[in-house]
Amino acid sequence: MPKSKIHYLLVIGFVVCIVSSVICVVYFCVKEAPIHHGINFSSSSSPITPKPNDKESTDVSSALRYCNFPSSTDFGTSEEGISPRDNLTLRQVLVVIRHGDRSPLNHKLYGRLRVVPKYCKLDPGQSPKEESLARFVKAIPDDQRSMLRRGEKLPISPIPSSKICGPGMLSQLGVIQHIHNGKMLRQRYIERHNFLHNALRDRKQLQKAIYTVTTARTRTMQSAVGFLYGLLPGFHLYETKIAYSASDTFSSQRCAALSFMLPSIKKVQYQSYLGHRSKSSIKKLAAAFNAGDHTGVLIDGFVNGFLCKGFKLPCQGDVCTTLDDLNEIIEAEENTTRALIEESAYVNHSMLIIQPLLETLSKFMTKKMTPGNETVPDFVLMSGHDTTLKPLISALGIPEYGWPPLGSRLVFELWTGRDNNDGYVRVLLNGKDYTKDIRPCRLSGTDSSAVPVCPVANFHDYVRRGIPLRFGHVSRQKACSSVGTD
Structure with missing residues (x-):
């Protein structure tokens, strides 16, 4: 040679x-070792056993509540589907969700602790488990192949299938969370109120009856598929269309005034950061793991990366992470949100950035009440992020300040009388009714605690007029063009 x-x-x-x-x-x-091997665990750092996810229970920690582990008790505590008055009919349901559990957006902590994340490929034989997951894993790929044979190609894989997770990938728990959400709403709406009965009897009508839109990220689309699978008996992927939005707030409308509010928001965020960085848990984890001292980074790395995956909480040398540490970090993030609401332009910023989405929801409801308008969907699903839900919660005035749990759902129910003229809306976050607390119910000047229902007219008026009037203008467009809005 x-x-x-x-x-x-x-x-x-x-x-x-x-x-x-x-x-x-x-x-x-x-690669072939258990996913958490290579981490220095102590005997005191045992796996966390999730407790029943009773949102009202005081013995469920803040960090576990954020993980949002599904529980059979959710079916008994959820308040969706309760008619606000006698002789009303459920006409429409609109749901905005945060995607389910995902891998951390930043894998630096995994890298330092020599972790290979292997929870982004669905395996019904592995934990966490769900009774219908085996059918889901078979049915959805079969539907996808059927669609391909008909020339219909999905831009995103409908189920998680990565042997090793990349940043921000939906986990098995993330899929299960939204199958669980869908099943709860199936019980509340389809089984209790015979909702969608015409479309389920003639399934060709499902594409008209259901409108689904997700952001252009894989985890939101896959969360929507899991949700629809849980919601609709015998669901097939090809029965509904899925639209995509390039915006986390499902709007392309710009607003120049938002940039003038950011200094106020960033100032309070920085003040909160300075106050929180001295907390014992934050100092401890930042120093021992070289993980940074921002609450968002620590939640992403330790809560998302370990607690929500059921892994043992990691140790470094003789320093071990505890559940109390993670609770303190979650609560610090909640305190930051409270400070932003009370001391900055955060609420105004939320109102202007999310007003187009609120208007979309309002138009769906008002059109549904218009006689002869048969093209308006009965069920709307919008699959987004924490950056979708946080401004919605703030703009509506829902008294929740924590980071929206993984797999959260914000539900708007439209109820009408027999003549279809009397329309009422209920607003629920993760199964709890907040209708009496939201700003649209205060427009009439009545104490919100005395308002048994929220008229659709109030909701529509708040979205179209109430938000712009807060800034001294008659429209969002004019409010957005006003320089120096605070």
Whole structure:
């Protein structure tokens, strides 16, 4: 063999060895080991056993509540589907969700602790489990192949299928959370009120009866598929269309005034950061794990990355993470939101940024009440993020200040009388009725605690007129163009 060829093969072999070594380092050479191997655990750092997810229970920690583990008790505590008055009919349901549990957006902590995240490929034999997951794992890919044969190609994989998770990928728990959400609303609406009965009897009508839109990220689309699977008996992927939005707030409308509010918001965020960084848990984890001292980063790394996955909480040397540490971090984030609401332009910012989405929801409801308008969907699903729900919660005045739990749902129910003229809306967050607390019910000047229902007219008036009037203008467009709005 010529020497030049031998040298060439030696060089190729050397490169292959180097590349293999690099890959081994990147994946920490523990691919076949349990996902948490390589972490220094102490005997006191045992796996966290999730408690029943009773949202009102005081013995469920803040961090576990954020993880939002599904529980059979949810079916008994959910308040969806309760008619606000006698002789009313459920006409429409609109649901805005946050995607389910995901891998951390930043894998630096996994890298330092030599963790390979292997929970983004669905496996019905592994925890967490759900009774219908095996059918889901078979049915949805079968539907996808059927769609491909008809020339219908989905831009995003409908189920998680990655052996090793990349940043921000939906986990098995994330899928189960929204199958669970869908099943709860199936019980509340379809089984209790015979909702969607015409479309379920003639399934060709489902595309007209259900409107689904998600942001353009894989985890939101996959969450929507899980939700629809839980909601609709015998669901097939090809029975409904899924639209996509490039915006987390489902709107392309710009608003120049938002930039003038940011300094106020950032100032309070920084003041909160300075106050929180001295907390014992934050100082402890930041120093021991070199993880940074921002609550959002710590929640992403430790709560999302370990607690919500059922992993043992990690140790570094003789410093071990505890559930109390994570509770303190979650509560610090909640305190930041409270400070933003009380001391900055955060609420005004939320109102202007989310007003187009609120107007979309309002138009769906008012059109549904218009006689002869048969093209308006009965059920609307919008699959988004915490950045979708947080401004909605703030703009509506719902008294919740924590980071929206993974797999959260915000539900708007439209109820009408027999003549279809009397329309009422109920607003529920994660199964709890907040209708009496929201700003649209205060427009009449009546104490919200005395308002048994919220007229659709109030909701519509708040969205179209109430929000702009807060800034001294008659429309969002004029409010957004006013320089120096605070």
